[in-house]
Amino acid sequence: MKGDVELIKNGKRLDGRLPGDLRDIKIKTNVVKNAQGSAYIEWGNNKIIAAIHGPNEALPRHTANPNKAVVKCRYMMAPFSSSEEHGRSGMNRRAVEISKVTGEVFENVILLDQFPGTEISIYVEVIQSDGGTRAAGITCAAVALAASGIPIKDLPFSVSAGKVGETVILDLNKIEDNYSDADMPVAVLPRTKEVVLLQMDGSLTKKQYDEAMELILEAGEKISKIQRDALISQYS
DSSP states (O other): OOTTOOOEETTEETTSOOTTOOOOEEEEEOOOTTSSEEEEEEETTEEEEEEEEEEEEOSSGGGOBTTBOEEEEEEEEOTTSOSSGGGTSSSOHHHHHHHHHHHHHHHTTBOGGGSTTEEEEEEEEEEEOSSOHHHHHHHHHHHHHHHHTOOBSOOOEEEEEEEETTEEEESOOHHHHHHSSEEEEEEEETTTTEEEEEOOEEOOOHHHHHHHHHHHHHHHHHHHHHHHHHHHHTTO
């Protein structure tokens, strides 16, 4: 464990969760009137809005692909979302990196060849952050994309796992992200269990990695149900 912060005491984490527990998740669709599709997620203390625009003409034109749509993604943290410096600095290196990997997730999901020469824009805006915002943003953007009616081959979910000492934990919050020994955000297509994002900060043994992936896939069943229920609720 980094530093002297005790993240697990008597088998429980600082927020009262057991090692394999998810934070509470709530998702609502159609929250942005002028978007093709949108969603809002509360994941623990994270609050995030995702919006989809397109397919539209690709601009500038030289970015267009005559064979398929181009995915453009922008992940941003509102200046008031975090007390840390990255919460005030706009499109910094971290935001560029998360924008890139989020876009790559959805390049593997959207049926891009149905919209040649166009662009599909995905916006992820973090209003309040408490760790795990890239995973929550991907999960929210997936619902927004499904709500837009743009055809996709699956509804991806994302969640992180990591370790504190030798204990594998699920869904790291901010203090755990800062002081844990490993953090591994993963995005998965639930039908096939195909992994479309896997990043690592720190290290896990093979046994710990297997345990982390088991926790992620089990959590994915719960997250996927919350995503589907949010989409169903927009028609009820």
